[in-house]
Amino acid sequence: MTAAEVLKPPASPAGVAGPGPAGLRLVWLHLRSRRAPAGIGALAVCGALLHLALHWHWAFNSGAYAQQVPMIIEAGAATVIAVTAYSPFGETERSAGRWLPCLRLLTVAGMCGLAIALLQLGAVGESLNAGVLVLARNVIGITGIGLLCSLVTGALLAWTLPMGYMLFCQYALLQAWTAPWVWPVRPPADRGAWIWACAVFAAGLLLFAIRGPRTRLSDDS
Amino acid sequence: MSVTSMPPSRLASARLAPSRLALPSAARALWLEFKRNAVPYVLPLLAAVFYFNTVRTADGFPPVWTLRASAITDHMLFEFSAFAGGLAAWAGSREGRRKTTDMVATTPRAAWARLSITLAGTLSWLLLAFLAGVAVLYVQTALQATWGGPPLWPVFVGAAGVTVVTVIGFACGVLFPGRFTAPLVAIVALVLFQTGLRQALGVAASSGTYALLSPASSPPVVDAGVYYHAAPDLSIVQVMFMGGTALALFGALGLATALRELTPSRGLASLRAGLARTDGWLLRAVAVILVACGVAASWTAFALAGTAKPDAVGGWQIPALHSAASDQPVPATPACTSSSGFQVCVHPAFSFYLNDVAAVLDPVAAEIAGLPGAPLSAKEVASISGGQDVPSGISGNPPVFEFTAERVGMYFGQFLGIPDPVGWREGFQQGLLDAFLARPSQQAGSVPLGPAQQAVEDALLTAAGANVSATIGKMLENGQPIAGPPAVRSAAQRFGALSASARHAWLAGHLAALRAGTITLAQIP
DSSP states (O other): OOHHHHHSOOOOOTTTSOSOOHHHHHHHHHHHHTTHHHHHHHHHHHHHHHHHHHHTTOSOSSSGGGGHHHHHHHHHHHHHHHHTTOOSSTHHHHHHOTTHHHHHHHHHHHHHHHHHHHHHHHHTTSOOTTHHHHHHHHHHHHHHHHHHHHHHHOGGGTTHHHHHHHHHHHHHHHTTOOOTTSGGGSOTTOHHHHHHHHHHHHHHHHHHHHHOOOSSHHHHO | OOTTTSOOOHHHHHHHSOOTTOOOHHHHHHHHHHHHOSHHHHHHHHHHHHIIIIIHHHHTSOSOHHHHHHHIIIIIHHHHHHHHHHHHHHHHTHHHHHTOHHHHHTSSSOHHHHHHHHHHHHHHHHHHHHHHHHHHHHHHHHHHOSSOOOOSHHHHHHHHHHHHHHHHHHHHHHHSOSTTHHHHHHHHHHHHHHHHHHHHHTOOGGGOOGGGGSSOOOOOOTTTTTSBOOOOHHHHHHHHHHHHHHHHHHHHHHHHHHHHHSOGGGHHHHHHHHHHOOTTHHHHHHHHHHHHHHHHHHHHHHHHHTTOEEOTTSSEEOTTTOOGGGGSBOOOOOEEEOTTSOEEEEOGGGGGGHHHHHHHHHHHHHHHTTSTTOOSEEEEEOSEETTEEOOOEEETTTTEEEEESSEETTEEOTTTTOOSHHHHHHHHHHHHHHHHHSOTTSOTTTSOOOHHHHHHHHHHHHHTTOOGGGSOOSEEETTEEEOOOHHHHHHHHHHHHSOHHHHHHHHHHHHHHHHHTOOOGGGOO
């Protein structure tokens, strides 16, 4: 084997590098590197789980308990989005990727929208206790927490803090807390809860888009 | 002098020599796993959730061991399920995530042994954290409880729950190594927990009792395990079910490598080759035995849960496991006080509120002392007897006012339902007067008092120092307490304005008619 053979670029497998505008190809490669297609599958699983939970009455029909199972599943969708932030390329990609912040932002925003749509699809025809507004607020806010967590723990362990927050909210739900920063327990149209959820999401998204997830701690353990 | 001719230093030779204190290789590997495991990083978060969800919830319960211990399975296991499942999946997916499966496959150790060390490291951390949490809960209870000792079965059930979720998560991580495995396992564990709770809350002997396998349930009655032993039947079945599931999954992990080789694409040839292989047959045999034992244990527990039936003290019993000894009353000397002649006795487990109860009942008892049917003492009794709720009331000769830790008069849940001390105080006073003024055949609080009875009760409560206008009303409308009508209030004010001796004399002459409901408001002086 000679150096020339090594330097020769390998032939692209059919179907992988199809023709198309460079921008679209970049987006597609970015999504694939983040396992976004599998993430969409995981979100669909969350939607199906929500449908099963509502259809088979795994949750209570009314009262504080009724919000528990939907909140768990919404947090699950948010953690899936946060975990999607992981990049296998680490520092290399950062030094070469000029469009990386935009791609990160678009990916997370798109996944959030998709998560809300898929969860709402799972609730169609069933009685979701607090409606789509609370569902959307929970997904948005908890995703923000997951993105913030990814800056510290790395993206692969970014599910831990949202999980802890959701567990705390389960307690707050049963104890009838009313603080707006515990937005999952607030009514659908509560302005303070929306402000908190959107602020956390915006902060998480902004910092994540600019800095990207940490690439050391969780990825090495 | 060259490098090759230089003798090795004494220190280096000492390092190279086998140490007498060297750990066995498996222990060294476990120690390494301990150090590299991800669980310690998450412990602060788990501790914060534990504080809010478990410690603060348990703080709201009276310091009775069985009740406080219920927080282990109802709350603590909930938060541990999420993190145990997720972190175990994370540890289990390590080789797949790092794409080192082929590399480590060439090591002389069996894959099962390698995975077992990873699993043991993760499980040890989680069980340590769990036991530390239990210690916090029990130490706090020990400092407040006045009777009894820490029940161990909830700890066993909790530990079995943590173990089974960890093994399930680990198996998922090994079989489906991916970035989404950990969060999805955590979510599914929580949904399963909540579903189990939902089913367990609605369980009835007539509609199947398999949901009792869920470790989560509603909190027991306040005096559970106080008057009678808490039967361990359900806990045994739950531990057996979860332990069996964990054992079967652990065995399946040992077979996972062999199963992967028997892929359908290779056809029968791979099956023949697999059966013909002689290496590792012992491990595979052990794995098969573990799977068989685990399935047998789980199936037995499942079948036993189906035979559960309600016992006489509000719990569930499983005939095949039930011990008659647990049906016997627990011997205890009641804690009593009689500072003003009216004796009040409570179970020693509730002696922390003996003085409060006595201070509340004494003034009311003094108002009715000497009247026909007036109690000479008050006694706390078991809240469930013969499978039925025990109402409060006056019975016996000499008359004794009996109340339970769960129910006084129309009030249910003295501790959980009435958080405000004023309501709690007047609940006791009303409970005593309801029982005194109602017809002997009717249980206190089961039927609202008539207008005249209500007016007299209000007057006596006011005379005893209660602020009747500030209390919850005694008359009901659509099931909700309301303030009494003006005529009742007016009659109560008239009667309350009389001197104590005049009230007493009128009651002595009209008590039978008042109880029978033949006295009108206008007849009250």
